Amino acid sequence: MRDEEIIELYFKRDERAIEETDNKYGDYCASIADKILKNELDVEECLDDTYLRVWNVIPPTRPEIFRIFIGKITRNLAFDRYEKFHAKKRGGGNIEEVLDELQECIPANHNVEQSILANELSSIINDFVKNLPEKEALIFVGRYFYTEDISAIGKRLGMTNNNVSVTLNRIRAKLQKRLLKEGYLAS
Template identity: 70%
Template sequence: MRDEEIIELYFNRNERAIEETDVKYGNYLASIAGNILKCPEDVEEALDDTYMKAWKRIPPTRPQILRIFLGKIARNIAFNKYENMTAKKRGGGEIAEVLDELEECIPDSSDVEGSILGAELSRIIRDFVNNLPDREAYIFSCRYFYTEDISTIAKKFGMTQNNVSVTLSRLRGKLQSTLVREGYLAS
């Protein structure tokens, strides 16, 4: 079924919209949530929450690209679930590693001013990724949006793990320079 037809099912409040969403995008959304949560039961719960949130947001929202719209919802739900699960027990894992990698170049937004500037920061990062060559943009997105581990990225792009690590380090350096130039980080 085409995305436009699925979206129309949502607008018509037809519960088949969720079934069709699951058929078309279930594996994709499970992959996103699975990279973050690792536990099949938690992934299943995140998928259910994703479908419910999509049901609540469509309408009034009419997504331009349904796959990306759903992917963002799934990613945010999985990250929130991960945060809640680890609030009591801090530990390692891919998410902690990804966040540690980005910590050096993403400013702290825990204050009110930081919260207000969050949308601008998102735009700068989106523009940064959009201006990268395709391969680098995909590598960056695989690591920092889809939270894939280094070995998975290396296999996907036919690279060594060391080459992926070096590429990501350079990209973080470029992002950091961009954020300094934009006034989000001190030089």
């Protein structure tokens, strides 16, 4: 079924929308959640939460690219779930490693002003990624959206682990420079 048809089922409040979403994107969403949660039961619960969230936001929202829309919801719910269950345990996990890598160039949300500016920051980062060369964008999104291991990215793109790491360092430096220019980081 085409995405437009699935979205129309949501607008008609037809419960088949969830079934069709699962048929078309269940494996994709499970893959996203599994890279973050690493637990089959948590992944299943995350998928259930994803479908409920999609049901609750469509309508009124009409996503332009349904795959990205549902993938982002899954990713955010998986991060929330991970954070909830690992709040007291720091270190040793891929999520902590990914977040630590970005910490130097992404400002923390410690106050109301930062929370208000989060949408603008998100737009700047999206623009930054769109303007990266394709291979760099794939590396950045693979690491920081899908939380892929460096070795998985290297294997997928035919690169050595060291080459991926060096590329990520360079991309983070470019991002940091952009955020300094935009006034999101103090120099």
